Amino acid sequence: MRLLYLTVLLGNFILISGEKVRYDNYHVYSINVESAKQLKVLQDLKNSHDGILFMETPISLGKPIDIVVSPHKFTNISALFNAYEIKNEIKIENLQTLIDAEQPEVLCSSFDWKQYHDTAAIYKWLDELIRRHRKILTDYTYGRSYENRPLRAVKLSHxxxxxxxxxxxxxxxxxxITVATATYILNELLTSRDAEIKALAKNFDWVFVPIVNVDGYEFAHTTNRLWRKNRNPYSDMWNCVxxxxxxxFDFHHTEEGSSTDSCDETYAGPSSFSEPETLALSKFIKTFDNIKLYxxxxxxxQLLLFPYGHSTAVHATNHDDLYQIGQKTTQAIKRRYGTDYTTGNIAETIYLASGxxxxxxxxxxxxxxxxxxxxRDNGHFGFILPADQIIPNSLEVIDGLKAMINEAKLLQYL
Ligand SMILES: [Zn+2]
Incomplete structure (x- = not known):
């Protein structure tokens, strides 16, 4: 077997292919960016790919950013925080303990929403569902991923x-949490006794693409829990894959808020739709001429965002309607458990993100x-949201969807 050596986060240990990346004693810091000088320092740090993993790209002032720091970089990062008076706090002391506690202690062999499942389990569940609901579900394999996994979708139509x-x-x-919630919603549309959900299932066609980035999702299960991108090997360096x-996507590709550096977490690819996963998805989307809500x-x-992401200078033509529908949605989400969402256009609410x-x-x-x-959430667990939050997250999102669809009807979009 050819051993593939990957230096994790350019950290101080070597990973042999097939082993999981461990984040023992890694800190997650929440940092505040208050001046242009601090912003520049953090952007340079991010671009240097020097053992620090940024959860968000530092683009604007006043927004906290979470970064993951390996133990051998603690001294350097403290010195940098002091030198530039960057306010920071350690949010998570040991990232690995969160990863270890993410799933329940005893895993169930059948499909449920009390644990996170890998691609094979999700696709097997889809197959069973399609067999059980032949008349209303349509099965699609709309392409293959870079690593040749099937890209799957399902349509529910009464x-x-x-x-x-x-x-x-x-x-x-x-x-x-995204695929866990998507599958929960699909299951509710098929099985719920709630009159409102039954009406939503009857009166709309629902298309679900549960796992767009199937190679990356698999890699996040087998190897690196914090993997974000697909697995197209632009370089041998671990983070440049x-x-x-x-x-x-082919809209203002490689403009603001995306990178042309393949080692970056927001690498936009060499050209728009260069990736098999996005090219296939875009073609699949085009086969539907009656999409009213995407x-x-x-x-x-905890955000609900709408176009545009490429620029703060231009608003969507129906910006006010998008905002109004967004507000009704976030109010409904809050009612059940008090979960606070913010709504707005991407560029002004979170950051610039083109393509x-x-x-x-x-x-x-x-x-x-x-x-x-x-x-969920606001960064207490971040991406490592414990599995016991799958159902609460799904329930509040369904509340939000009901309100979203009602308001969109009132404004005559549906
Ligand atoms: Zn994302």
Missing amino acids: KAGNPTIFIESTIHAREW GADLNRN LSFHSYS NSIDWVYAAHNVSLTYTFEF
């Missing part, structure tokens, strides 16, 4: 002529309502 709601999930590999699929599931930050899927669907495929959900 009658012809329904408007379509399209849900895209897990374009970022480490955001495990993969493109950020949510920067690879949703992209992400985590974390993302919802901008492309909105602008190039003429869907007037496109939203990105950033699910």
Whole structure:
């Protein structure tokens, strides 16, 4: 067997292929960016790929950023914080303990929403579902991933002529709560006794792409829990593998908020739709001419975002409607457990991000309502959201979806 040596986070240990990356004693810091000088220092640090993993790209002032730091970099990072008076706090002392506690102690062999499942288990569950609901579910394999895994989707339809709601999930590999929530919603649409959910299932066609980034998702299960991009090998360096699929769409590709450096977490790819996963998804989306609502599931930050992401200078033509629907949605989400979401356009609410899927669907495929959900939480667990939050997250999101669809009907989008 050829041994593949990967230096993890350019850290102080070597990973042999097949072994899981461990984050023992890694700290997660929350840092505040208060001046242009601090911003520049952090951007340089991010671009240097020097043993620090940024959970977000430092683009604007006033927004806290989470970074993951390996133990051998603690001294350096403290010196940097002191030198530039960067306010910081250690949010997570030992990242590995979170990863170890993410799943329940005893894993169940059948499919449920009390634990996170890998691709094989999710695809097996889909197969069973399709067998059980032959008349209303349509099975699609709309392409193959870079590593030749099937790219799958399922459509739920009770009658012809329904408007379509399209849900895209897990374009970022480490955001495990997204596919867990997408599958929960699909199951509810098929089995719920709630009259409102039954009506939603009857009166709309629902298309689910549960795992857009199937190679990355698999890699996040087998090897590196914090993997984000796909697995297209742009270089042998461990972090230079993969493109950020949510920067690879053909709308203002490689403009603000994406990188042309393949070692970066937001590497946009050499050209738009260079990645088999995004090219196939875009072609698949184009086969539906009646999409009225497009949703992209992400985590974390508790945000509900709408176009545009490429620029703060331009608002979507129906910005006010998108905001109003967003507000009704976030109010409904809050009612059940008090979970606070913020809504707004991507560029002004979170950061600039060009080449993302919802901008492309909105602008190039003429869907007037496109939203990105950033699910739980606010960074206490971040991407490593414990599995016992899958159901609460799903329930509050379903509350939000009901409100979203009601308000969109009132404003005559549906
Ligand atoms: Zn994401």
